[in-house]
Structure formats: structure tokens, C-alpha cells
Amino acid sequence: MPRYKITIEYDGTGLVGWQRQDNGFSVQQALEQALAKLSPREEPPVVYGAGRTDAGVHALGQVAHFDLKGDYTADKVRDGINYHIRPNKVSVLKAEVVDEEFNSRFDANERAYLYRILNRRPPAPLKQGQVWEVKVPLDATAMHEAAQVLVGNHDFTTFRASVCQAQSPVKTLDMINITEEGEEIHVRVRARSFLHHQVRNIVGTLKLVGEGNWTKEDVKNALEAKNRIAGGPTAPAYGLYLTEVVY
């Protein structure tokens, strides 16, 4: 039975996140229902994702895999899912036939996220639910400099959600880059894997630096405290995008 790898874009608004939940509709469920319609005569396949994005988090480059009976070409799988998944706001950008050993989650070497802050006073009707609207002017350069203390191998307990199921709070942050893009501030991060809420807790902390309330030293002290209480607040889910999974 051939295995397919798909690259997916989705609007996380109103969804309970990647994973199946009892309390709402998930991206995984939307994909599985579309596959069941595409290939109605077989047992509906299980779709395995590379990263379990939270409720409300978006994706520009989530990756998943599944096995499918029949002799569908990759393009037929892409177009078939996109046809049957409507009106759910999930889109398959690319489908590929891969080796039957391929595992979207365990084979991933790096995951990349983008966090979009809109930094201006008036509301942004055309970006609602796609950016974190911060009215106070933020210093992106100060945020970038302070963020560099987080790069490398650290115990990230300070930036870890209490419900996080990872065995260890130690992770290696490969990169964190903060840039101004017109009226937006973009936070880009890369790591092999992340703790639950790690990116959002980092962004919420760096906002304190951007406002001038925290220094680079404060971020360093927070990291070294290894205590969630020492970190800043959690930035909202709707500013976050899973942009890439590298294999």
C-alpha cells in the first residue's frame, strides 16, 4: 500500500488544532474525512502529522503522511483531498509518494515557525486572526538581541506549558530571528523540536523587551530560573504559523 507525504496549509481559526479532540473539529479529522470520501471503499486511513499545532495556530508548511490503497498519482491525491475537504480551510500544497518507512513526525530534522506581530495603534480589519495586534511601539532590534541568549542547548522549563508531555525540558534552539517587515514584526525560530507553547511563551517574553520593560539580562535570568513563573505571558495562538518541516 503506497505511502503519501503531504505538505499542508491551513487557517487554524475555529479549529481545535492539528490533533483529533472530543471538543471540536481538528485538521487531522478534516484530512481523514476528505480521504474517506476520496477512497470510500477502504478503511479510512489515519493521517500522521509532523507537529501538533495548538488550537488557532496556522500552518503554511505542515507535513503529514498516510497510507492509501489504490493507485492514485500524487497529483490526484492532492487535488482529491482539496476537492473533498471544502469548506474546511485546509489545503494540500503538495503530495508525494514516499518510501513506506517515511514517518512525518520521527524523521523530521527541523521545524520552523513564524510569529507575526502587527505593531500599530489602529486595528487591522484585513489581518484579523492572522497577527497579534500590539499597539505599544516595540523595539525589534532590542528583541532580536535579547532573543540570542535563548539560542543553543538549554533547559526551557521557563517557556514550557505546564501540560507539556515532553520527557525532557532540554531542547536545542537552532535560530531565532526578529525582523521588522513594514508594520509587522516577524519572529522566526528553528529547532529539531519544540516544547508545548515554547514559541508563544518566548514571543510573550520578548514583547516585554520590545516595550522596554525587560532587558536582555532579564531574559537570561528568566531562562536560568527554569521556572514558568519567571517567564513572560503566552502570546496568542492566532499569530503563530508552522512554516516548514525539514527532513
Place this chain on the structure above:
Amino acid sequence: MPRYKITIEYDGTGLVGWQRQDNGFSVQQALEQALAKLSPREEPPVVYGAGRTDAGVHALGQVAHFDLKGDYTADKVRDGINYHIRPNKVSVLKAEVVDEEFNSRFDANERAYLYRILNRRPPAPLKQGQVWEVKVPLDATAMHEAAQVLVGNHDFTTFRASVCQAQSPVKTLDMINITEEGEEIHVRVRARSFLHHQVRNIVGTLKLVGEGNWTKEDVKNALEAKNRIAGGPTAPAYGLYLTEVVY
């Protein structure tokens, strides 16, 4: 009574357009209701816009003016409207106190529009209602070259809606620029003023060129036919943005 000039951004989705209508809610109405709440003791002011955008058309830089009793600073007007206008997707970017002779519509020297085409096969959940999704690959260079026959002073009857109320179909198109921006094709136009549906009819015609079905010569012939039947179809409203009004 001081006169205010405001620069406005809005998401046109679900609105009947700029102007008050009997069959739905307009941007003008949203602004007038917000002003009535901001300044409840006076006769609700009438808000005059620079351009009457159609139902579904967005704005990044619409301009309007109105008179308001009381001694509000420009910033108070901006923030007050933005507070009271919620949850309507209309935002005042800037408010200025202007000369009492200022007229947003008649003093405008140039209007600029952007039309966004998303040119890829998979749907785009995060851009729904903000771009025209065209799956067939378009040749932006051919579109740009063909579009240049429209620049200058012409009778634009071919690109004019039958319901257009302008006295003359003769207009001067100052600029039309078509560029590729990643997966999008952007059509940017500038003129002192436009006929009803002029931009959308031009974009619908240039799409025929982008697909390879029409040549630059066909566009020239269509323009010279001075007949709406000779032009291409009307591009959808939701790809269009009023970006700037120049005084």
C-alpha cells in the same frame, strides 16, 4: 465646526460597499454610526468618501471627510471611531483636522488601486476573500506588456459597467503595472478617476492575455471597439483594494 479628513482601511467582505444602500450595511453607515456614538448630542454627521468602492471591495487607504462639533483632537477622533465602530471591520488609520473647504471626493488628484491574483493550483485558506484564485498559470510579463495599450487618454466604454453613471467614458489611465510577487500577481493602476467596474473589467481582460488566449493586439482592438461586449469578463470584487487617494 472643524472638518476632519480620515484615512481608512476596511475588509469589504459582507459589506454592500462604501455607500449607504437599502439592501445591506455599508462602510459609510458604519462610520456614521460610530461618530453618532462618539458625539451623541449632535446631529449625526454625514461622512463623504473619495471613492465609492463596490460591494466586497477592500480598502487600504480610502479617504473621507466630515464635520464634527466639539473640540476633538485628531487622535481622539481616530481612536474614538475605532472604539465605537467595532465589530465592523473598518479601521481609521489616521485623522487630521483640515481646512473647512477640503472635499475628499472633488479635491482628489489621483486614485490608486491594487488587484491581487493568487496564481496557484491549491486553494489558499489564509487568503480566502482577499485574492482572486486563478489556477491556470498566468504570464505576468505578457499581461504587463499588453496592459500598456490602455495607458493614456481613451474612451473606456469597453471596460465600463452598463450601470456606470459617469457623464463621459473618456478617462486618463496614468499607470498600469503588473508584477509577480511570490505566488501572487499584482495589478496596480493609477488615474484621476475610474469608471464603474473599470479596474475589474481590465483585470478580467488581462487574465485572458495571461492565459495565452489573447494578445496585446486583442486588447488594443477591444479598447478601440468601445463596446463592453468586446472586453473580457469582470474580475471578482474581493481581489480589489483601494490603496491610496492623492491630493
